Amino acid sequence: MFIATKSISVQNETFILTNQRAAFREREKALILSDLHIGKTAHFRKNGIALANHIMKSDLERLSALIEFFQPEKFIVVGDLLHAGDNSDVDEFCAWKNQYPNIQFYLIEGNHDRISKALENKLCFQHKSEWLEADGITFIHDFDTARSGFQITGHIHPGIVLNSAVKNIRLPCFALSSNQLLLPAFSEFTGLDTKNLPKNSTFFVFTDAEIYEI
Secondary structure, three states: OOOOEEEEEEOOEEEEEEOOOOEEEOOOOEEEEEOOOEOHHHHHHHOOOOOOOHHHHHHHHHHHHHHHHHOOOEEEEEOOOEOOOOOHHHHHHHHHHOOOOOOEEEEEOOOOOOOOHHHHHHHOOOEEEOEEEEOOEEEEOOOOOOOOOEEEEOOOOEEEEEOOOOOOEEEEEEEEEOOEEEOOEOOOOOOOEOOOOOOOOEEEEEOOOOEEEO
C-alpha cells in the first residue's frame, strides 16, 4: 500500500491529506477519519447477503499502515464508526484497536452510531460526544449551518466525476471550503455522493497512487 500525501493550510495550521482516506493534524498529532461503518459486512451477512469480511480487514490494514506512518497520539473518528450496532465485526475491530493502547480514541457520534452503554465500555473511548472543539476547529459528523467557525465533517461520502473520452471515472475526494473540510468515507465499502458537495470548494481527489487538487 502506497501512502501519498498533500499538505494544506486550515485555520493557519498544517493538515496532511492522504490517498488512504484520512487526514493528519500536525499540531495535535491526530489521525482524523470518518465513516468506517464497522459491522456493515456482518450486517449484510446476517440478512442473507453473502459478503466476505476481507473488506473490513482491508480497511483496518490501511488504518494500521497510517498509524505506523504518522505515529499519532490521537485517533478522531468524525462519525459513523459503526454501521448497525454490535456484531462480530465490532469484536474484530476491538481486537485490532487493542494493539494501540497508547493512542487516545475520540468518537464524534454519527447517525449510524447507536451505541449502548455496554458497547461503549467494550469500545473503550477516551471521549464520545456529538461534537468536539479543539483549538477553534469543530469536529462534527454533518455540517451544522447554525454553528459558526470552521468544521471538519464526514457523512456525505464525497466523490468527483472525471470525464474522459473513454469513460467517466468516479473517485473519492476531500472538499475544502472557507469554513469546512469534508472528509471522504474511510471504508471502501461505501458509495460516493457526487451531487451534494459544499459549494465554492477545492477538491483533493485521490487514487491508489496519488492525490491531486482540482
